[in-house]
Amino acid sequence: MPDHRLEVLPDTDAVARRGAELIAEAARAAVEADGGYEMAASGGRTPWAMYGQLEDQEMPWADTRIFQADERIAPAGSSDRNLSHLIAALSLGVQGSLRPMPVTAEDPEAGAEEYAQLLPKALDLVHLGLGPDGHTASLVPGDPVLEVKDRRVAVTAGEYQGTRRMTLTYRELARAKRLLWIVTGEEKQEPLAKLLYHDPSIPAGRVEFTDSLIVADEAAAGSESG
Secondary structure: OOOOEEEEEOOHHHHHHHHHHHHHHHHHHHHHHHOOEEEEEOOOHHHHHHHHOHHHOOOOHHHEEEEEOEEEOOOOOOOOOHHHHHHHHOOHHHHHHEOOOOOOOOOHHHHHHHHHHHOOOOOOEEEEOOOOOOOEOOEOOOOHHHHOOOOOEEEOOOOEOOEOEEEEOHHHHHHOOOEEEEEOOHHHHHHHHHHHOOOOOOHHHHOOOOOEEEEEEHHHHHHHHO
16 A cells, blocks of 8 residues: 655644645546546535635536535534535535535434445545544444445444544445545644555555645644654
8 A cells, every 4th residue: 555645834824735635636627537526525614714715716616516524413504514514614605515414314324335336446536534532534433334345335333423424434434545634733733644554453544545745733743843
């Protein structure tokens, strides 16, 4: 497996701007090559700012579909939902590009299978975050979801930080053409170091990939920035 590439920027604002640039660049290249762009989005404060800046970029919205990398099983409109923040970040005219996870389905497991059927053969880009405990998407420590190998989308067996989650699995992340990690904050120094060295002691360290770029601020990069 190749190494992650690391790009370190001064602060969270710079990371958000760079992330928006990279997403838009990938979108334009995918549309030119294949006629469409299909990515998956994760949540987080810096990423929400990043998505809010996409409309300042030359995004081919008519040919773009934005799936979700993970979502909390919570009511529609809940502030716990990543979707709520994505909707707030994007203008009404481009929200039609969103493909939300069906976390309000009566049967979440069936909803996960239905969502898997909507996914392309391989996502052009998956945006991921990194938790202080080393989780990414909703591949969370200690949950059986980490061992799911036969599904593209799965539901956590237990609650994590108060809710169950729906998530892309390791299998699906490995199929993506590119991973883009957005990592900010001093509390991410230890998990980022483990991620860079493919440390399997954290969920993120077990992600397989073809192409992976981590964009981090100096606070998160710590000694790695040198």
